[in-house]
Amino acid sequence: MSGQYNGLQYKILEQNPQALFIWCSAHRLNLIASQAVGSFSNAVDLFGNVEKIFTFITGSKARSVFFREKQLELYPKQPIRSVKRVNTTRWMSHAYALNTVLDVYDAVYQTIEEVRNRDGGSDFKLGADCYGLLSYLTSYKFLMTALSFKKIFEILEPLIRTLQARDIDILAAKYLVNSAKDSIVALRTEETFENILILAKEFDDKNKNEEFEPLQTTRKRRVRKMAGELCSDEVEQNPIQKFKVDTYFVALDIIKTQISQRFTDKTIEVMKDFALLSTKSIKELKKYPKSIPIDAFKAVCLAYNTLLKLEDVRREYEQFINCDLIINETSPLYLHPNLNYDNSSLSSNDSNSDNTTSEQLKTWQNSSSLMCIFQDFCKAGLKSIFPSLFMLIKIVVTIPVSSCSPERSFSKLKLIKTRLRSTMGEDRLEDLMRITC
Numbered sequence: 001m002s003g004q005y006n007g008l009q010y011k012i013l014e015q016n017p018q019a020l021f022i023w024c025s026a027h028r029l030n031l032i033a034s035q036a037v038g039s040f041s042n043a044v045d046l047f048g049n050v051e052k053i054f055t056f057i058t059g060s061k062a063r064s065v066f067f068r069e070k071q072l073e074l075y076p077k078q079p080i081r082s083v084k085r086v087n088t089t090r091w092m093s094h095a096y097a098l099n100t101v102l103d104v105y106d107a108v109y110q111t112i113e114e115v116r117n118r119d120g121g122s123d124f125k126l127g128a129d130c131y132g133l134l135s136y137l138t139s140y141k142f143l144m145t146a147l148s149f150k151k152i153f154e155i156l157e158p159l160i161r162t163l164q165a166r167d168i169d170i171l172a173a174k175y176l177v178n179s180a181k182d183s184i185v186a187l188r189t190e191e192t193f194e195n196i197l198i199l200a201k202e203f204d205d206k207n208k209n210e211e212f213e214p215l216q217t218t219r220k221r222r223v224r225k226m227a228g229e230l231c232s233d234e235v236e237q238n239p240i241q242k243f244k245v246d247t248y249f250v251a252l253d254i255i256k257t258q259i260s261q262r263f264t265d266k267t268i269e270v271m272k273d274f275a276l277l278s279t280k281s282i283k284e285l286k287k288y289p290k291s292i293p294i295d296a297f298k299a300v301c302l303a304y305n306t307l308l309k310l311e312d313v314r315r316e317y318e319q320f321i322n323c324d325l326i327i328n329e330t331s332p333l334y335l336h337p338n339l340n341y342d343n344s345s346l347s348s349n350d351s352n353s354d355n356t357t358s359e360q361l362k363t364w365q366n367s368s369s370l371m372c373i374f375q376d377f378c379k380a381g382l383k384s385i386f387p388s389l390f391m392l393i394k395i396v397v398t399i400p401v402s403s404c405s406p407e408r409s410f411s412k413l414k415l416i417k418t419r420l421r422s423t424m425g426e427d428r429l430e431d432l433m434r435i436t437c
Contacts, residue, residue, distance in 0.1 A: 018304050020270060023262070025173055026163040026404050030091060032258040033156055037094050037149070039254050042247045046145045049136050050097050051086040053108060056115075056129065058083065063115060070107040083108070092160055095153035098146060109137055109210060139213040141243075143200045148248050151196065152255065155183045164404040174271060181259045188252045193244050215239035269299035274396045276317070277373060285321045292318065297392070304395065312388040320386055412436045 012019050037043045057063050071080050081104050084097040101108055112130050120127025136142050159180045163173060186192075204212045217239050275281060276296055285292055297317070301310040374397050377383060383390045416432050417424060 020303060026160055028262045029160045029163060032255055033094060035258055036251050036254045040250050042145045047086050047094055050101055052133060054083045054085045067107060067111045070110050071104055074106050092157050095157050098149060102146060138210045140215045143203060144243055145247060147196050147199050151187060155180050177263050184252055184256050188249060193248055215243055270303050273297045273300040277393060277396055282321050307391055308388055313392060316386040316389040320389055
């Protein structure tokens with residue numbers, strides 16, 4: 001927990017100043033998405049109405065059946081989709097809910113329209129709700145906001161899925177986060193916004209049965225000038241330019257800022273050193289021993305200076321990697337480009353390594369390598385041979401990268417031990433948990 005008074009972090013640091021606080025990366029990214037969708041009015045309107053659509057269709061069995069029938073009629077070769085709920089506690093629920101509405105837009109629109117024509121005359125509240133949803137769904141305000149967030153979620157959704165993996169390589173996670181940040185920055189261009197306008201126009205042309213309301217021009221407010229004031233504020237009157245400045249750019253800026261704040265440099269630098277202990281890195285460095293980064297283990301030894309010495313860790317690591325392993329990739333020359341070096345003559349010819357493609361990053365997986373190495377140390381009695389390296393490995397295996405796996409277990413536990421199974425014994429519960437997880 002953290003905040004104005006630091007909370008639990010401060011209490012732990014009082015007892016152990018070398019404790020390293022690492023957030024669950026998947027949770028941090030989910031918080032970034034939640035922050036972006038609730039920071040300005042157009043985003044609140046979009047996901048508020050998406051939630052209304054879920055409540056409207058699932059609130060009646062007849063509406064749910066009619067929605068399924070419409071999908072069978074309009075999309076006979078596609079599987080039946082169900083509208084999703086917008087829930088901040090579910091992973092990327094905003095993306096799933098929005099994509100469902102856009103994918104089956106015609107079925108959603110015709111379902112609401114049919115309910116209004118059939119029941120709106122007798123139930124005035126229902127008729128008003130239907131009219132409000134239909135008016136919003138046939139507006140460029142909805143269309144532009146939805147397509148803008150779809151572009152953003154196309155970057156964030158694969159990243160959050162990768163960060164939820166059972167054993168993701170820590171270094172790969174860092175590169176994936178930086179790559180996502182660069183992709184978000186790349187969206188903040190006139191060309192990308194023009195592409196969204198083209199997609200909105202194509203969506204409008206495809207749905208010829210509905211006439212979309214264009215973006216409205218807001219009335220310019222007259223602000224009284226104070227004494228001595230000579231200039232006046234310039235207000236953007238073009239509705240498209242106003243949407244770009246007040247909605248599209250704002251969403252991108254919020255996500256970029258949140259990524260920079262929540263994924264701190266101090267934690268990332270230490271995590272880079274941890275990644276050198278993975279089986280994949282050891283295989284790589286076995287084949288190319290000269291590719292060991294010049295500043296390897298520098299950050300982690302600074303963080304745990306009373307437990308680790310840089311010279312001892314590097315020497316023992318170079319000795320340890322001499323084992324029968326095979327590798328395919330290469331390592332970067334520098335792990336910590338932002339740190340100062342004593343040797344200024346060193347060059348960084350491998351600077352392009354930070355621009356690793358997403359296809360390469362998909363292959364950077366640990367396969368439980370850190371725990372396997374720790375077990376090998378314990379079984380083979382290597383503690384006395386590599387004491388500093390063993391201490392580093394013990395530090396690594398006690399720091400989780402993500403808390404998704406234990407959360408999945410607790411979620412399954414709630415599904416297994418229900419009110420009707422309250423008398424279940426512990427042995428049976430453990431067996432069912434093993435089967436489920």
